Amino acid sequence: xxxxxxxxxxxxxxxxxxxxxxxxxxxxxxxxxxxxxxxxxxxxxxxxxxxxxxxxxxxxxxxxxxxxxxxxxxxxxxxxxxxxxxxxxxxxxxxxxxxxxxxxxxxxxxxxxxxxxxxxxxxxxxxxxxxxxxxxxxxxxxxxxxxxxxxxxxxxxxxxxxxxxxxxxxxxxxxxxxxxxxxxxxxxxxxxxxxxxxxxxxxxxxxxxxxxxxxxxxxxxxxxxxxxxxxxxxxxxxxxxxxxxxxxxxxxxxxxxxxxxxxxxxxxxxxxxxxxxxxxxxxxxxxxxxxxxxxxxxxxxxxxxxxxxxxxxxxxxxxxxx
Numbered sequence: 001x002x003x004x005x006x007x008x009x010x011x012x013x014x015x016x017x018x019x020x021x022x023x024x025x026x027x028x029x030x031x032x033x034x035x036x037x038x039x040x041x042x043x044x045x046x047x048x049x050x051x052x053x054x055x056x057x058x059x060x061x062x063x064x065x066x067x068x069x070x071x072x073x074x075x076x077x078x079x080x081x082x083x084x085x086x087x088x089x090x091x092x093x094x095x096x097x098x099x100x101x102x103x104x105x106x107x108x109x110x111x112x113x114x115x116x117x118x119x120x121x122x123x124x125x126x127x128x129x130x131x132x133x134x135x136x137x138x139x140x141x142x143x144x145x146x147x148x149x150x151x152x153x154x155x156x157x158x159x160x161x162x163x164x165x166x167x168x169x170x171x172x173x174x175x176x177x178x179x180x181x182x183x184x185x186x187x188x189x190x191x192x193x194x195x196x197x198x199x200x201x202x203x204x205x206x207x208x209x210x211x212x213x214x215x216x217x218x219x220x221x222x223x224x225x226x227x228x229x230x231x232x233x234x235x236x237x238x239x240x241x242x243x244x245x246x247x248x249x250x251x252x253x254x255x256x257x258x259x260x261x262x263x264x265x266x267x268x269x270x271x272x273x274x275x276x277x278x279x280x281x282x283x284x285x286x287x288x289x290x291x292x293x294x295x296x297x298x299x300x301x302x303x304x305x306x307x308x309x310x311x312x313x314x315x316x317x318x319x320x321x322x
Contacts, residue, residue: 033060113144168208176203192229199237218284219248226252251308264289
């Protein structure tokens with residue numbers, strides 16, 4: 001912000017100097033022209049002196065127009081420069097703010113599961129617990145390690161995307177089976193939500209299986225974050241002509257229209273990081289968008305009725321080779 005203030009002070013200084021020098025230049029030309037006109041008025045009024053007077057007045061007018069024209073050109077160029085500089089400052093400020101929010105969120109995201117794992121281990125060390133209780137504690141610790149692994153994988157994926165060295169191994173996969181198997185695993189570990197599955201059988205796509213896994217996990221995690229505990233998350237998979245549609249439907253608070261175009265940007269999260277209560281790093285939907293685009297598809301968010309969001313992914317079926 002300090003550099004922005006210095007920039008605008010410099011702009012004000014340049015404008016003041018432009019005005020001052022323009023005034024001096026116009027004043028000097030006027031004095032010289034008027035001095036010549038006064039001298040000609042002392043001479044006998046002949047055709048030659050009249051022509052000289054007219055020429056001087058014409059020249060003065062041309063100089064005024066020249067100063068005005070050059071001033072307008074300068075102001076136009078300065079205005080364009082200010083516009084692009086301001087846009088650049090604003091973009092840099094937003095990036096810095098998003099990076100700050102990311103550091104705050106990732107710190108919180110790592111601290112929570114680490115604290116959970118530590119608590120589980122301390123419980124096992126300090127107490128004699130029955131096998132059933134011990135298995136429950138260890139299962140909870142494993143879930144926390146899975147959470148950390150998921151965060152690390154997202155960070156590494158985002159880094160590979162930025163470095164443009166993320167490789168995709170495309171092959172024929174049965175998306176119906178892939179989605180069903182993954183949702184079965186998620187249903188066993190996600191006790192806070194119920195998954196309603198509407199998956200058509202035998203839908204095949206040409207895709208990278210690991211990337212599709214990442215896509216599904218990130219979309220489901222996003223739905224879980226914003227959907228009230230105990231409510232339903234609907235997962236649909238169907239095909240229309242040569243396009244395969246996958247929809248994740250929640251009944252959370254929804255997303256304002258102005259935010260819908262921003263949520264797929266890197267680090268972008270709705271709200272203020274210092275007061276936000278939902279988990280997340282701002283990388284999940286960014287990764288989803290990249291994966292979908294690499295599969296020649298599209299991803300969008302729309303309103304769910306009466307409440308919530310529908311994240312829809314559309315990718316070509318096996319008939320449309322990538």
